[in-house]
Amino acid sequence: MNGACERLVLGTAQFGLDYGISNAQGRVSEADAAIVLNRGVELGVRWVDTAAEYGGAESALRAPLSRHCELQVISKLAPLSSLRPLGGDVIAAVHAGIRQSVARLGRQPIDVLLVHRAADLWSSDADAIAEALDGARELGLVRRIGFSAYDREEIDRAVQAFRPEVVQVPASVYDQTLTQGPIQELAAEGVEVHARSVYLQGLILLEPDRLSGMFRPLAAHQDRFHSNCRAAGMTPQQACVAFALQVPGIARIVVGTTTASEVEQACGAAEGGAGSVDWMSFGINDTRIRDPRRWPDRARL
Secondary structure (H helix, E strand, C coil): CCCCHHHEEEECHHHHCCCCCCCCCCCCCHHHHHHHHHHHHHHCCCEEECCCCCCCHHHHHHHHHHHCCCCEEEEEECCHHHHCCCCCCHHHHHHHHHHHHHHHHCCCCEEEEEECCHHHHHCCCHHHHHHHHHHHHHCCCEEEEEEECCCHHHHHHHCCCCCCCEEEEECCCCCCCCCCCHHHHHHHCCCEEEEECCCCCCHHHCCHHHCCHHHHHHHHHHHHHHHHHHHCCCCHHHHHHHHHHHCCCEEEEEEECCCHHHHHHHHHHHHHCCCCCCHHHHCCCCHHHHCHHHCCCCCCC
16 A cells, blocks of 8 residues: 555545536546546545535445445535524534435445534534534544634634534645644644645646636746746646645645546655755735635636
8 A cells, every 4th residue: 555645535526516627527427436436545545525515426425435445534514504494403404414425425424524614613503513513423423523624714713613633724835824834733733634725626737828817817927836846857736746745734635536547646746755846935825816715606616
């Protein structure tokens, strides 16, 4: 088993949605999803990441998970607003949502369950959500709990609701806002930190001349990054994976893949090490670029 590949988590948003700014083929078929997961397991990958909000992704994982009991599953709870009718019981709604994910995945317990919408954890229902998550663990529906966050403010507010065991945050060569301080602080508290958006939903991998619309001003920056990667003997994908893996405090990184070849490339990137790229010089301050919530709907998740 490849030790470097063990730190990779296969993202599956593209198994249920037409996801990713650089994904030209659209949603991955269930047959192709199974091929992707089979190759990942062969290479030593032991984690998959999904969510109730990722269309049919959980259902697409059911058959492959039945064949690969060694795969551990991270899923995310749907936003509370979609789980319960107005005035409904919060704890019952959360447990019902988790049981639906269990049924779609065919896996109980779910290894890690994250609150997908961090803002639910500072709503008026925050205490009930925390109680529901603790209860789900006691009922054997989930093993560990945590949340997904976008920025420092979300982390700071969410940890007031409950003590997370796993937190998922964005970290990429372009978005380094959490890589010096917040991630290390979480890890020091015993939280397992997973990095997502390491390719910034594929944006960083695009050739500079393919950037258009709101991303056109990024072309010169992107060209400089790609040129530095070539000079270091790395592909942009290798550089993105290497950057995230070398950040202190990051335990695992989520990588979106649509083909077996992309899984192989991600594992190869994980093996390759950090190289000699000047990471710090490629961080971007413009939140319109580094925060997918500000992108057009077609590109955003």
